[in-house]
Amino acid sequence: MPIIHGFAxxxxxxxxxxxxxxxxxxxxxxxxxxxxxxxxxxxxxxxPLLKIQANACYEEKIIALQASPIxxxxxxxxxxxxxxxDSNIETDAQxxxxxxxxxxxxxxxxxxxxxxxxxxxxxxxxVLTNNNNDLIxxxxxxxxxxxxxRLSFDDKYRIWHEMINAALNNF
Numbered sequence: 214m215p216i217i218h219g220f221a222x223x224x225x226x227x228x229x230x231x232x233x234x235x236x237x238x239x240x241x242x243x244x245x246x247x248x249x250x251x252x253x254x255x256x257x258x259x260x261p262l263l264k265i266q267a268n269a270c271y272e273e274k275i276i277a278l279q280a281s282p283i284x285x286x287x288x289x290x291x292x293x294x295x296x297x298x299d300s301n302i303e304t305d306a307q308x309x310x311x312x313x314x315x316x317x318x319x320x321x322x323x324x325x326x327x328x329x330x331x332x333x334x335x336x337x338x339x340v341l342t343n344n345n346n347d348l349i350x351x352x353x354x355x356x357x358x359x360x361x362x363r364l365s366f367d368d369k370y371r372i373w374h375e376m377i378n379a380a381l382n383n384f
Contacts, residue, residue: 216306217242218291222315223275224284230324230380235331236289238297238358246271247285250297252359254366255328258373259283282381284322286310288335297360309339316349324380325349329356352376 219236240250248255249271256274260267263277278285293306316322327333333353341351354376355361355369364372 214293214295214303216291216293219287219289219310220245220247222284222286222310223247223278224286224319225279226319227282227321228284228319229282229321230326230377231284231286231319231322232326232328232354233332233336234285234287234328235335236287236292236294240297244271248357250359254357254359254369257366258357258370262374262377283377284319286315288332288340307335307339309335312336312340323349324383325351326377326380327351327353329353329358329361350380352380 217236222231224231234247237247238250238253240253241247243249256269257267260269262283263274263281265273265277269277288309290308290310291306292308293303325336327336330353333351336351354373355364357369357373361369
């Protein structure tokens with residue numbers, strides 16, 4: 214099984230929030246775009262927060278993210294995985310992104326949201342324990358993946374907006 218590699222972060226100097234996934238799925242890797250799967254709810258959920266249309270072109274989405282106080286990245290830099298499910302990630306082949314360098318460069322980020330439980334688990338296991346960063350708040354959001362069918366789109370939308378807006382209002 215080949216090693217797959219994630220993407221660079223989408224971040225600007227004024228970002229205060231970081232949203233972390235685990236590793237892009239096959240559709241995203243093929244398109245070379247975060248959250249490219251047509252049934253992933255990430256962009257439809259984020260569009261109003263970014264003041265764009267959910268069906269905006271990818272370049273417009275990136276520009277909107279960079280103009281906002283929200284950054285986007287993944288916990289894993291690379292891994293081995295068959296398919297797109299997080300449960301298929303091989304634990305012995307995971308490489309974590311360099312969060313120490315990231316947070317050193319983007320010191321103003323003080324809240325990390327996880328797009329699902331796998332990203333949260335990896336971050337807490339491999340990042341928080343190594344860096345002991347007590348200045349960063351962490352919160353799990355429901356996964357926007359189509360594999361997360363236990364919540365409706367409306368529930369995901371409501372939870373994401375409540376939690377991100379609460380964090381933004383604390384700045």
